[in-house]
Amino acid sequence: MWMDFGFEFVNFYLVPGLVLGCIYALGAVGITLTFGILRFANFAHGELMMTGTYLAWTFGAVVLATTGVVLHPLITAIPAMAGAVVLALLIDRYFYKPFRDAPTIMVVIASFGMMLIVRSAVQVIWGPNQIAFVRGIDKPNAAVREFTQSIDMMLLIPNKHFWIIGGTIVIVLLLHYLLEHTRIGKAMRAVSDSPDLARVTGINVEVVVRATWIVGGMSAVMAGVFLAMDTQTLETTMGFRMLLPMFAAAILGGIGRPFGAVFGGLVIGLAEELVAYPWIGTEPLISPGYKTGVAFAIMVVMLIVRPSGIFKGRTF
Amino acid sequence: MESLLGYMLYVMSLLTAGGIYALLALGLNAQWGFAGLFNVGIAGFVAIGAYTYALLTTAVSPLHLGGFELPLIAGMIAAMITSGLVAAIIGVICIRLRSDYLAIATIGIAEIIKLVLKNETEITNGPRGINKIPRVWEHFSEERFYSSWPLSWISDVPGWEAFFAALPRWWWQPFFALTILLCVYVVYLLLERARKSPWGRMMTAIRENEHAARAAGKDVTGRRIEAFILGAVIMGFAGALLSMHLRLIDPTNTFDPAKMTFLVWVMLIVGGSGNNKGAILGGFLIWTLWSASELLINGTINLITTYIETADVGILRTRAGFLRMLLIGLVLQVILQRNPQGILPESRPAATGNTSHKAGVKGD
Numbered sequence: 001m002w003m004d005f006g007f008e009f010v011n012f013y014l015v016p017g018l019v020l021g022c023i024y025a026l027g028a029v030g031i032t033l034t035f036g037i038l039r040f041a042n043f044a045h046g047e048l049m050m051t052g053t054y055l056a057w058t059f060g061a062v063v064l065a066t067t068g069v070v071l072h073p074l075i076t077a078i079p080a081m082a083g084a085v086v087l088a089l090l091i092d093r094y095f096y097k098p099f100r101d102a103p104t105i106m107v108v109i110a111s112f113g114m115m116l117i118v119r120s121a122v123q124v125i126w127g128p129n130q131i132a133f134v135r136g137i138d139k140p141n142a143a144v145r146e147f148t149q150s151i152d153m154m155l156l157i158p159n160k161h162f163w164i165i166g167g168t169i170v171i172v173l174l175l176h177y178l179l180e181h182t183r184i185g186k187a188m189r190a191v192s193d194s195p196d197l198a199r200v201t202g203i204n205v206e207v208v209v210r211a212t213w214i215v216g217g218m219s220a221v222m223a224g225v226f227l228a229m230d231t232q233t234l235e236t237t238m239g240f241r242m243l244l245p246m247f248a249a250a251i252l253g254g255i256g257r258p259f260g261a262v263f264g265g266l267v268i269g270l271a272e273e274l275v276a277y278p279w280i281g282t283e284p285l286i287s288p289g290y291k292t293g294v295a296f297a298i299m300v301v302m303l304i305v306r307p308s309g310i311f312k313g314r315t316f
Numbered sequence: 317m318e319s320l321l322g323y324m325l326y327v328m329s330l331l332t333a334g335g336i337y338a339l340l341a342l343g344l345n346a347q348w349g350f351a352g353l354f355n356v357g358i359a360g361f362v363a364i365g366a367y368t369y370a371l372l373t374t375a376v377s378p379l380h381l382g383g384f385e386l387p388l389i390a391g392m393i394a395a396m397i398t399s400g401l402v403a404a405i406i407g408v409i410c411i412r413l414r415s416d417y418l419a420i421a422t423i424g425i426a427e428i429i430k431l432v433l434k435n436e437t438e439i440t441n442g443p444r445g446i447n448k449i450p451r452v453w454e455h456f457s458e459e460r461f462y463s464s465w466p467l468s469w470i471s472d473v474p475g476w477e478a479f480f481a482a483l484p485r486w487w488w489q490p491f492f493a494l495t496i497l498l499c500v501y502v503v504y505l506l507l508e509r510a511r512k513s514p515w516g517r518m519m520t521a522i523r524e525n526e527h528a529a530r531a532a533g534k535d536v537t538g539r540r541i542e543a544f545i546l547g548a549v550i551m552g553f554a555g556a557l558l559s560m561h562l563r564l565i566d567p568t569n570t571f572d573p574a575k576m577t578f579l580v581w582v583m584l585i586v587g588g589s590g591n592n593k594g595a596i597l598g599g600f601l602i603w604t605l606w607s608a609s610e611l612l613i614n615g616t617i618n619l620i621t622t623y624i625e626t627a628d629v630g631i632l633r634t635r636a637g638f639l640r641m642l643l644i645g646l647v648l649q650v651i652l653q654r655n656p657q658g659i660l661p662e663s664r665p666a667a668t669g670n671t672s673h674k675a676g677v678k679g680d
Binding site (some may be wrong): 035040041043059076081095099104105106107109112113116117119120121123124126127128212235242244251287290292293296299300303304 | 326349352354356409413415417418419420421423425427428431432554574581585631634635639641642645646648649652653658661670
């Protein structure tokens with residue numbers, strides 16, 4: 001039973017789907033927070049993620065060149081997060097803030113412009129070609145393989161996948177603590193629910209906006225680093241390719257609902273991988289070339305059936 | 317004399333490509349300028365038009381579905397219809413939601429269209445694309461056209477062969493450019509008529525105050541879908557012209573969202589959204605800048621190599637294009653913040669006299 005069906009399904013579809021889902025989840029958290037609190041769809045979010053990942057790689061490469069120490073990608077992510085947060089705050093200050101009182105569509109256009117500006121800047125600085133993020137093949141974790149083999153359920157999970165899934169759980173727990181138990185987190189939720197009411201109760205909305213960029217920027221960098229760890233390459237188009245699944249995850253979970261976005265990300269990631277499984281006959285149900293289409297299809301169905309998302313988010 | 321001809325042909329190609337972009341900006345103006353619909357999937361609609369035209373008009377080929385060898389005009393009409401149909405489907409689903417959702421949906425549909433074009437290799441020849449797309453005027457000098465009606469009615473095959481051999485190689489270029497300019501003019505006249513008609517004024521009312529328009533008994537959703545389809549039809553038409561202009565189309569490079577969608581947005585916003593003249597001006601102006609800056613950058617790089625022979629300009633060459641994109645993005649941001657009305661601000665047909673009222677910002 002396991003060797004006929006489970007081995008292939010779990011190792012080659014379910015686990016990669018979960019990993020992809022974790023990456024989408026972290027990306028979608030930032031999208032849903034900015035959508036809920038600043039009230040606009042930030043098209044530059046994917047590029048923020050991509051830039052952060054390039055910064056992480058650069059930091060790692062510089063350290064390697066000067067000291068000869070190979071840093072784990074998760075360590076290089078820390079300075080990269082700082083860089084991405086600064087970038088997000090600068091973009092907000094100079095390109096989004098002037099439109100705070102204008103109709104939201106103006107800032108959507110501005111973010112659409114920022115998407116191309118940031119991507120072009122990265123392409124000018126780092127060049128348009130692929131870069132190897134982590135070298136070498138990550139072999140399946142030996143301990144897990146031997147243990148699961150002994151109970152006849154062999155799992156082939158590389159270490160990077162443990163890092164990604166574990167890291168995502170930690171980040172989501174931290175996010176939960178931030179939003180539910182800290183002052184600034186509660187203020188963020190208040191502004192997301194009703195900005196006017198929040199302002200009347202004395203919440204400084206600009207501070208909340210800055211906090212949103214910090215949280216969104218940091219989770220975006222983590223999503224980007226996880227993605228680069230998984231694919232082991234860096235590309236300037238990685239942000240744009242993530243954009244649609246991240247939006248789909250945010251809409252699926254309900255706009256302004258960070259945990260909805262996490263759930264939505266997992267669903268989209270799993271769906272993208274699982275549709276390629278040969279459910280009927282021996283051919284993939286849907287050709288892997290159409291993976292991105294799955295996220296889009298889920299999003300369109302949600303927009304028709306329930307635009308507020310599963311967890312009753314905001315509709316505009 | 318040679319160089320004069322070279323300049324002339326350069327101007328012709330500027331007018332041709334600029335005209336196609338002006339058409340795209342006009343199409344976007346019908347969606348954004350008239351109705352406040354935020355479409356960032358322009359590349360998708362252009363691709364649909366281009367591929368429809370290409371598949372219907374090319375000669376029979378084993379590489380892709382058809383070539384059906386239909387008359388060029390039939391290909392153009394079909395391009396408009398397919399693009400409009402796709403817009404109708406998206407419109408019905410997304411238009412009742414806020415503009416952000418339409419933006420996400422249109423950027424998504426553009427990607428899906430690209431995926432289909434890339435993956436359905438039986439129909440579209442996949443990433444390698446379709447070539448030898450017949451171009452208006454120039455197509456007369458291809459054998460399959462001059463050996464058939466109506467040209468075969470005037471002269472026989474050897475007669476036409478001799479005739480086209482006697483013409484200079486660029487003979488079709490002025491005619492092609494003029495045809496495109498004529499198309500721009502006709503679309504402009506139609507859109508101006510639409511804008512000044514009760515339909516156009518209703519669109520403005522809906523855009524500026526949706527609730528008031530709804531209260532006045534206007535079918536807001538229906539009108540918006542109409543404007544969305546109208547714009548997409550124009551984009552599909554421009555796509556057919558673009559595939560003629562390029563003669564070789566492929567899903568990834570030709571329909572790059574940065575060079576299609578984004579550039580058209582810059583054109584409309586710089587020219588003046590809501591103003592058809594502004595859309596045309598923006599189209600030609602930004603295209604000229606875009607194309608001239610390429611020459612300028614290449615010239616500068618060549619200059620460097622002539623003076624510093626050891627300089628490695630490979631990196632400069634590959635990255636100059638991205639720098640151009642960055643600069644045009646900054647132009648958009650500056651215009652958006654300083655002068656969101658554009659060069660030619662919108663003027664209201666309903667206003668008494670010819671005072672151009674401040675049109676306000678659209679959307680929401």
